[in-house]
Amino acid sequence: MPHVLRVPQIDLSSVLAEQNPHIDLRVNAYDTSARNFLKALSNYKTRTTATIAEKRAQHAAEKKRTIERVANVEAETNQCKIQELQLAADLQREQEERKEAELGVAAFKRQLAALRDKCAAIDSQIEHYRAIAANLDREKTKEKEKLSSMATGTASQLAALESCLSCVVEGVADGQLLVRMSKIDPADPEREFSFVLNVSGDSYGVLTATPSLAALPQLIAQLRDSHDILKFIKDVRQACVDMVMKSV
Numbered sequence: 721m722p723h724v725l726r727v728p729q730i731d732l733s734s735v736l737a738e739q740n741p742h743i744d745l746r747v748n749a750y751d752t753s754a755r756n757f758l759k760a761l762s763n764y765k766t767r768t769t770a771t772i773a774e775k776r777a778q779h780a781a782e783k784k785r786t787i788e789r790v791a792n793v794e795a796e797t798n799q800c801k802i803q804e805l806q807l808a809a810d811l812q813r814e815q816e817e818r819k820e821a822e823l824g825v826a827a828f829k830r831q832l833a834a835l836r837d838k839c840a841a842i843d844s845q846i847e848h849y850r851a852i853a854a855n856l857d858r859e860k861t862k863e864k865e866k867l868s869s870m871a872t873g874t875a876s877q878l879a880a881l882e883s884c885l886s887c888v889v890e891g892v893a894d895g896q897l898l899v900r901m902s903k904i905d906p907a908d909p910e911r912e913f914s915f916v917l918n919v920s921g922d923s924y925g926v927l928t929a930t931p932s933l934a935a936l937p938q939l940i941a942q943l944r945d946s947h948d949i950l951k952f953i954k955d956v957r958q959a960c961v962d963m964v965m966k967s968v
Contacts, residue, residue: 896919
């Protein structure tokens with residue numbers, strides 16, 4: 721319970737009846753109380769000032785920490801914004817690269833489809849050419865068989881011709897025949913009469929002849945009309961015989 725200062729009661733009539741009336745105002749107590757009050761007030765002021773200063777310092781420190789946190793947050797925010805912009809740029813670049821890759825893949829797919837179609841067409845052509853080659857092989861086989869049969873017959877005819885005409889027929893080059901004849905000159909039966917006949921194509925011709933025959937151009941013209949090489953050899957032999965008989 722707080723202490724209550726009681727004001728003393730003063731009997732004014734008694735005070736006035738005294739020879740030297742005075743009232744004890746208790747100035748000393750007042751001064752003491754006043755000093756105590758001022759001292760308490762000063763202490764309160766000091767404590768309050770210290771408390772305010774302490775709170776102010778705490779507030780300043782907290783404010784500083786808050787400012788630092790705000791600065792850190794702003795720095796982190798700016799860094800995040802920079803990273804976000806970088807990520808956005810990377811994402812944009814990746815999207816462009818992906819788009820280019822998709823376009824490249826689509827182009828490669830079109831090229832692959834075109835190559836497959838081309839390969840299919842080439843395979844079809846190969847099968848076609850194989851069929852043609854097979855037909856040609858069959859025809860070639862037939863032609864070889866036919867030529868072999870003809871060669872057999874021609875060889876027998878040639879052997880008979882060589883025996884009958886006393887001549888030898890040899891191939892000396894591509895499309896050229898060397899015909900060597902003997903037993904034409906009665907004075908020298910081993911004397912050789914020869915000529916080289918070009919049978920390539922339809923334009924027959926005699927490249928060389930030993931000895932030379934005056935009737936040879938006419939005989940060549942007849943050969944070009946008849947295409948009968950055996951008859952031409954017989955005619956040349958007869959021309960050589962006639963030439964020898966005229967020189968006797």
